Amino acid sequence: MSDATAMTTRRAATPAPPESRSNSGPEVASPAAVDTLAAAMVDALAVAWTTYRVYADPRPQDAFRRAVATLGTPPGFPWIAAVHSSGFRFDGRPIPTRRQAASTLTRAAFARGIAALGFSSPPTPDDLLCLFEVISQRQGSTAEAPGPTAALAAKGAATVIIIEHGRLRQVSEERGHDGTADAAEDSAHPSDAQSGDPARRYLDEYRLLYERLRAGGLPGLQELVHDFTDCFFALPRDQQIRLFEQFLARHEEEPFRLLLDQFSQDDLAELGRLLSPGTHPLLVEYARIAAEQEGQSGDAAHMLSVEQLVAGRISGLLPSAGEAVRRQLGDALRAQIPGPEGNFAAATAAADVILSLANEAGYIRVARAVAAKTTAAVAEGDLRRAAAWGHVLLSGAPSRERKEVVRREVEDALRPEILDRLFTATELTADLPPTLVTLLTLFGLDPIIECLAAEEDMGRRRSLVSFLTSAARTRPGPLIRRLNDPRWFLVRNLVDALAHSGRTEAAAGVRAACSHPDSRVRREARRALPLLDEAAGTAAAIEGLQDREPGLRLQAIGLLRTAPAPDVERGLAALLASRPAREERLAAVTLLAARRTQEAHTLLLRLARRRPFARRARRDTRRAAREALAGRS
Amino acid sequence: MREGETGALLTALRRAATLHRLYGSHHPLTDISLTEAARAADVLAEGEPAQLTIIDGSLYVNRALLPMASLSHSGFLQTILDHGVTSVTLVPPVRVEDLAVLTATLAGDSPEPPTAGSVRLNEDNLAPAQRDEPRDERRMAYTATLDLLRAVSLAVVRREQVSLSEATAAVRTLMDLCLDDPAAALLLSTMKNHHEYTFFHSVNTCILTLMIGQAAGLDRDDQILLGMGALLHDIGKVGISPSVLQHPGRLTPEMWKEIKQHPQMGAEAVLLASEPGQEVVAVVALEHHARYDGSGYPNLLYFEEPPAHTGSPGAAAHPLHLFTRLTAVADGYDAVTSRRAYRRAATPPRALRVLLDGAGTMYDPDVVHAFIDVMGEFPPGSLLRLRGGETVLVSRPAGDPDRPVPALMMIDAAGRRLSQPEPLSFHPGEVAAYLTPERAGVTPALILEHAGPAGVD
Structure with missing residues (x-):
């Protein structure tokens, strides 16, 4: 290639402007038309360059915007113009331009070592600015700085193409002076590159187009490599051999490695037979590397031999292909057919892997799907499969974030009808597989609590409370948090479940429930609290002696029967002083009689004293107190 | 054999248009392709004007639909349509210069499509009633499955709800096809299209896997699951960037990292779409790059330790699912x-x-041996050059290594391409060389259209 820039303009020379198609007949666009379009492009470049040099930020300027728009409409992409010291050239011809800035731009680009510039697609304003910034850099002051191509790439200007003189020279020098391979090529072809020799042209064109694509970010690389590979096989055999030897000699260079990679084992085998003995070992080595890349064994020599492949028939490599062997083989495979259970086991194991490999978004999607599969299995009454899917969710949630995802997805999937089915089908929690219990405990308590709130059937309510009781032994938190629920009946059930969970951290919540506005909750809470915290239970019961509901005051007296605290007597005294109903008074006296404390005795003595004009209730109390004292004596 | 010549013409034209677009007309490599195209065009025209018409994405030569060319050149046909060309009339002798104008048009470089000379564009289109459209059910099944894969892929990319019910139906059809005429099914599985590699490859893999599955004695339900797994095994590739999938050389570590995501991405998509009982299809997608010896990717947690909670199918069972090993x-x-x-x-x-x-x-x-048992030493679709000089296409497995292999002679000993292939059995010892379809200039699947089921018997 004697003139690299001429090569760069070839592509740009052929397209015709869309608007000229209707007028210019079946022939390709005339050189004049091409020049006019090239001039418009260069004018636009010049305008953009001027605004870049005048304004700190030219992007808002109308002139800059118009120029960018014009640069986005060449006849085709990539559009590339050659850069000469005297100006831009297109198809080897100077581009006429009215803009003086065009010459300053080309001089600056030329000085920067740029041989050609253009666009792989409509340039963005930012990319155009990047190009100008690269061109504006003074070469002398940036000896350590990267070249224009690297600088442009660093700025991420994907739509801009620049080709450096250095790279073109490098190609030229390699061909002319470097390496034995090149020397061998030259000795075989002493004529100039433009001699029309297909193999030589092939190499030149391929290298140049490869460089051009690389400068433009490699769009269409596959097309280039495939087309050159296909063209290789259209060349005469002697040219193929010479070219292939060149490929092998340059196999460490990326462009030629790409070509070599394209050859199948059959191609390599066929070419291998035709190569000179000196080149053949290289081919074997290359084939070995290529085979290893594909995961095959490193013994590529046999792969390279067509004769061996033909001679060593496939059937000879197989065990004797008799009917007995065939039957044995069939039996062996049939024995491995997994069946529905095996398929299912494999699917859940795979789901485990999928979850473990998924990114955040994928994890959410898969967890949702697995949660849905879990509940679908419940809906079908297949609790064993539900448990297996549940296991996937449990094992696939190692972090707090992922646990939260699973919780959300399980909550969404546990629709009321699923829970209804779950607790109906299993006849209470006893039949639930442990994995499912764990899953529901860890991730499904809120929906179950909601289910309990909505459930009217007493039997199912009992089974739900029973489940919640066992779940609360592991995880009381969700139940405790719901003790503030406005629905009294729900709170009462939760208090019941918590009371039997034995988890002391629930005591504070239950203690608070002893002051619930609804007496039914207070009753349940006072009954439950001693199971979690005896002292707190006594205190709550003492408070209960002052409850506004007579029935609860009576309950409190009953709860205090064995309470050891001295506050009990004071509480009973206060109760008796509040003029309670006869039944409460008698119960209080009975309790005092049962307590062997000094305080109880003193209080009984006070109650037993005779008072004139006492009402009947008082008299009953006095009588009971006297009987109690008598019993003590 | 119009499919063959049309395929050769389209291949040469596509290559010429690409070369023209890359570095202009009058280039030696462009000229080579144009000369090839002119030769194929003359053979196709056989002395009379021939019209290639694209209707509804299918290619017709005169009135005859060319289903194989429509399938295998679908990408290029779309490119032709994109440039406003709906028909090409070839008037022999076809001149290279006229084809050059056509390729310039297809490369976006010609201002006006040619309307005179030996290549004329958009002269006339066939009315629907004029089409002579064979309704070959095998080809239709293949096309329908391709369409299904395109739709599923689009849905996966868009993260839309995917249903596997249509995949089930497609696999059932292919399964019947494999049962009814195994040789024809194997020939059908030689359809290739580089531009839609993943889709064609998936359908071919499905057909081949079903053949092994049938040989292995899987029942119908298992075969459907197996076929679905094979059909969708590469569906995760829709999430891989085209620059990686189309990279023409060895992958960089970054590219490898991306490509290694596709099994899990595919498995995820299938798992999400699967109904109860279909989940095993995701296993195939996940495992298809895991190797028999435990290497490969992704890292399967259960390779070392089978899952305890579900109970494995048997102590001796391989960690990789049988469907995966068949598909692989x-x-x-x-x-x-x-x-x-x-x-x-x-x-x-x-x-x-x-x-x-x-x-x-x-x-x-075991699966490799079963596969070779199904395919025979010379799989249907193999192109071989015999010691006598003939090029033959294997039409069905021999069944026994010592029996002659049924084949069709495509090119005779004198190098003449036969317009109608002739039956010619051969003994394995007569084989001189193996050929790829590209090198032989023969598309094996065309035999189905030309000879029908009888032709491969």
């Missing part, structure tokens, strides 16, 4: 015999050799 062999065979972004196609016997080399490491040896 078919997958490998079709991949080696297809043109990839990074490698040209290899011959079927070479692919069998690759499978045998990988038996016990990459592939389950």
Whole structure:
């Protein structure tokens, strides 16, 4: 290639402007038309360059915007113009331009070592600015700085193409002076590159187009490599051999490695037979590397031999292909057919892997799907499969974030009808597989609590409370948090479940429930609290002696029967002083009689004293107190 | 044999248009392709004007639909349509210069489509009633499955709800096809299209896997699941960037990292779409790059320790699911015999050799042997040059290594291409060379259209 820039303009020379198609007949666009379009492009470049040099930020300027728009409409992409010291050239011809800035731009680009510039697609304003910034850099002051191509790439200007003189020279020098391979090529072809020799042209064109694509970010690389590979096989055999030897000699260079990679084992085998003995070992080595890349064994020599492949028939490599062997083989495979259970086991194991490999978004999607599969299995009454899917969710949630995802997805999937089915089908929690219990405990308590709130059937309510009781032994938190629920009946059930969970951290919540506005909750809470915290239970019961509901005051007296605290007597005294109903008074006296404390005795003595004009209730109390004292004596 | 010549013409035209677009007209490489195209055009026209018409994405030559060319050149046909060309009339002798104007048009470089000379564009289109459209159910099944894959892929990319019910129906149809005429099914599985590699490869893998599944004695329900797994095994590739999938060389570590995501991405998509009982389809997608010896990717947690909670199918069972091991062999065979972004196609016997080399490491040896038993030493679709000089296409497995292999002679000993292939059985000892379809200039699947089921008997 004697003139690299001429090569760069070839592509740009052929397209015709869309608007000229209707007028210019079946022939390709005339050189004049091409020049006019090239001039418009260069004018636009010049305008953009001027605004870049005048304004700190030219992007808002109308002139800059118009120029960018014009640069986005060449006849085709990539559009590339050659850069000469005297100006831009297109198809080897100077581009006429009215803009003086065009010459300053080309001089600056030329000085920067740029041989050609253009666009792989409509340039963005930012990319155009990047190009100008690269061109504006003074070469002398940036000896350590990267070249224009690297600088442009660093700025991420994907739509801009620049080709450096250095790279073109490098190609030229390699061909002319470097390496034995090149020397061998030259000795075989002493004529100039433009001699029309297909193999030589092939190499030149391929290298140049490869460089051009690389400068433009490699769009269409596959097309280039495939087309050159296909063209290789259209060349005469002697040219193929010479070219292939060149490929092998340059196999460490990326462009030629790409070509070599394209050859199948059959191609390599066929070419291998035709190569000179000196080149053949290289081919074997290359084939070995290529085979290893594909995961095959490193013994590529046999792969390279067509004769061996033909001679060593496939059937000879197989065990004797008799009917007995065939039957044995069939039996062996049939024995491995997994069946529905095996398929299912494999699917859940795979789901485990999928979850473990998924990114955040994928994890959410898969967890949702697995949660849905879990509940679908419940809906079908297949609790064993539900448990297996549940296991996937449990094992696939190692972090707090992922646990939260699973919780959300399980909550969404546990629709009321699923829970209804779950607790109906299993006849209470006893039949639930442990994995499912764990899953529901860890991730499904809120929906179950909601289910309990909505459930009217007493039997199912009992089974739900029973489940919640066992779940609360592991995880009381969700139940405790719901003790503030406005629905009294729900709170009462939760208090019941918590009371039997034995988890002391629930005591504070239950203690608070002893002051619930609804007496039914207070009753349940006072009954439950001693199971979690005896002292707190006594205190709550003492408070209960002052409850506004007579029935609860009576309950409190009953709860205090064995309470050891001295506050009990004071509480009973206060109760008796509040003029309670006869039944409460008698119960209080009975309790005092049962307590062997000094305080109880003193209080009984006070109650037993005779008072004139006492009402009947008082008299009953006095009588009971006297009987109690008598019993003590 | 119009499919063959039309295919050759389209291949040469596509290449010429690409070269023209890359570096203009009058280039030696462009000229080579144009000369090839002119030669194919003259053979196709046979002395009379021939019109190629694209209607509803299908290609017709005069009144005859060319289903194989429509399938295998679908991408280029769309490119032709995109440039406003709906028909090309070839008036022999077709001149290289006129074809050059056509390729310039297809490369976006010609201002006006040619309306005179030996190549004329958009002269006339066939009315629907004029079409002579064979309704070959095998081709239709293949096309329908391709369409299904395109739709599923689009839905996966868009994260839309995917249903596997249509995939079930498609697999059922292919399964019947494999049962009814195994030889024809194997020939059908030689359809290739580089531009839609993943889709064609998936359908081919499905057909081949079903063939092994039938040989292995799977029942109908299992075969459907197996077929679905094979059909969707590469569906995760829709999430891989085209620059990686189309990279024409060895992948960089970054590219490898991305490509290794596709099994799990595919498995995720399938798992999400699966109904109860279909989940095993996701297993195939997940495992299809895991090798028999435990290497490969992704890292399967259960390879070392089978899952305890579900109970494995048996103590002796291999950690990889049988469906995966069946699919992997078919997958490998079709991949080696297809043109990839990074490698040209290899011959079927070479692919069998690759499978045998990988038996016990990459592939389950039992499955490899079962596969070769199904395909025969010379798989249907293999193109061979015999010692006598004839080029033959294997039409069905021999059944016994010592019996003659049924084949069709495509090119005679004198190098003449036969317009109607002639039956010619051969003994394995007569084979001189293996050929790829590309090198032989023959599309094996065309035999189905030309000879029908009887032609391969």
